[in-house]
Amino acid sequence: MSWKLLAHAPRHRVRQALLAHERLEETGDWDSDMVLTGSEVAEDRPDDWQLDAYLPRKPRAADRKLLATLFGADAPRIVAEELPETDWVSETQKSVTPIRAGRFHVHTPDYPVDDTPGIVDFIIPASQAFGTGQHATTAGCLAMLDTMRRRGVRVRDCADIGTGTGLLAFAALALWPRAYATASDIDAVCESVVTENCRLNGVAEGTGRGALAMITAPGTDHPLIHARAPYDLLMANILAGPLMELAGDFAALVAPRGHLLLAGLLTTQEPAVRAAYRIAGFRLAGRLVNSDWSILWLRRRWQPA
Structure with a gap:
């Protein structure tokens, strides 16, 4: 059984929450069972973002509290949602689209190699x-x-x-x-x-x-x-x-x-x-x-x- 906690907030607040999450991971104060992603809600609403926290179990009160601490004061409402059984690692990889930066093309194994002359192609699996x-x-x-x-x-x-x-x-x-x-x-x-x-x-x-x-x-x-x-x-x-x-x-x-x-x-x-x-x-x-x-x-x- 998989669950997720989700919270809606402006883009800058979600990004600040992700930075706070990185700091807690570095100090060992983050629950490794909880995997975070942040993304915009819709293309026509670029400032409206959603923070998702995936869990392999039903969320506890402590999980909600931990997620709320990432936002500091005035945390947004946190909602729990049960997810259908699936391979979430595989699904996450499929959602990570390739990027181009300079001469570099970076993609997960789910996408083909770019063999265009002059392009340096890298395969980097997601969720590592x-x-x-x-x-x-x-x-x-x-x-x-x-x-x-x-x-x-x-x-x-x-x-x-x-x-x-x-x-x-x-x-x-x-x-x-x-x-x-x-x-x-x-x-x-x-x-x-x-x-x-x-x-x-x-x-x-x-x-x-x-x-x-x-x-x-x-x-x-x-x-x-x-x-x-x-x-x-x-x-x-x-x-x-x-x-x-x-x-x-x-x-x-x-x-x-x-x-x-x-x-x-x-x-x-x-x-x-x-x-x-x-x-x-x-x-x-x-x-x-x-x-x-x-x-x-x-x-x-x-x-x-």
Whole structure:
């Protein structure tokens, strides 16, 4: 028996609730049985959104309370709905439509490969880890990586901190196929996710050129991350708070004149994030806004100010 809890709210409130959900997942304070999705109610009502929380059991009062906390004060009405028996993972994958970002085409196994010349195709199953390409921050990072390559950026050593599915690391290796690549995530489940996605996309695993080394680590706290520094390119699509906390750590890992790609921050959070990285010795090289999210391409000064 499957159920869902649903709540209707304006788009910005649903997105804030999804961000709050990510924070609770990071701290381990979220019930892993409850899977969230957010979407607009109808194409002609772009500001009216619905937050759905899927459960493998009948919702309890504690489930309603947990969902309500995501909205803070004045939470919307939460409704429970029993669902017909079906394979919800499969159904979710079918609803995740392909995306195009720069030269990249990202889709679940339910959709065909795009073999158009010049297009880089990735298969990323849905409902695994953050970073399927559907979120505006991930798609924005893919587009920015494509821009960086077209503008002549050269990468010999890159790292993806908070990789999720491995997608950004895959994209970097597609653009700079002779680079050393490292991917890390605080969630140990991502190691098996990335390994499977490497298999699906023909990405080699290992520590040599053109291969991906996947590790579990909080932030930059792992010997391999430090041993492979300095990086020509470091990517982090996480959250604004952790990004600001990691500014000094990232500065110590990025080579002088090296590149930093940051995402996971709302446009309203951008000034604070940029200020933290300006102090750490980075300058803005490029900026992209995708919906309410900022994607920042920063470059480290030759000598920090």
